Amino acid sequence: MPSMPITIARRRAALAKRTLAFGSVLVFAVTVGLARANHPARAAASTSSPPATDSSQTSSAGSSRTSSAGGGFGQADVTPAPDSVAPSVSTEAS
């Protein structure tokens, strides 16, 4: 069998590459479509707890609205400020 002209080989390789790229986009689109249909993030929404007041105690009850939260926050190393030291900077609302 005669060897394939180099130009055809290149065209076939380019076509295969484009097909692969198209297939990737197609798979991506299908994945996105399925994910859209099943996204759980907004499944629960409830703010029915009574408003907290300055005199109420913190409840350990879970928050239904964030019951699916991933967590994973780290803790700061904080202590009460010494009375004798003035703040270097303040945290104000952004």
Add this chain to the structure above:
Amino acid sequence: MTSVRRFDAMGCEVVVGGADGRVLSAIKALFERREQAFSRFRADSELSRVNRAEGEIVAVSELFAETLADALRAAEQTGGLVDPTLGVALEEAGYDRDFALMRSDDRPAGHGAPGRLGAVKLRGRIVCRPAGMKLDLNGIVKARTIDDALGLFAGPGFVAAGGDVAARGGAVIGLPRGGALSLRHGGLATSGSTRRRWRRNGQIQHHLIDPDTGRPSTSIWTLVTVAAATCRDADVAAKASFLLGPEGPAWLDEQDLPGRFQSAAGVAVNRTWQNMLPIREGAMSA
């Protein structure tokens, strides 16, 4: 701490403590690069390019992909409360230009554009989202930039911007309405509706959008301050607990994070705060 320096970036004042000239220059450059990439108000930012894109699939830079991935993780951590898909909602509320340029406006605010978190996907450096959706990554970008700026220090120091602070080696941080704490290592963030607010047709608007309604939150809190391992964690947790309203203090306790809540009735703290930072002045337990 010596040598406190200030400059403006990302629509707020940046305060840097303990940096020499070389570190300060590097921090300024870092803030400028991040603002150039993620500003909603610069037409040539990468964020603006993504938000303008007509197709559903957009290729982005590695920095953009990393930041969006973190924003999506923040959404996951907060059950979708801290939502990066609220760019249109912010514009409908009237926040469509740099805050310094905003003026009260007789036009009514829009009807709201709820978050569409489920519609945005990230695979590597490919973002897929519906055309017309506008991402807003401002909060997470500012907090991450502060953390990264602190990483430029060889020794102790702090970086603060627009309510967020990151510190290493100890810094005394003043709190809203008085009081202070010592932040040895980590981040402190205050989110609220008292500063970045404006009027549309006489109605007060602010930048903390409830993703369910797509409108400025009607939370019972005016300010929430949270301490966490990083400024990014503190900022995300402060926003979420603000948006949660009455459930905010208990949710923060579940995360083992201290929170200080300010409302029209006064200042309150959650149980974790009470344990870590005994109350001295005025504040009650929430």
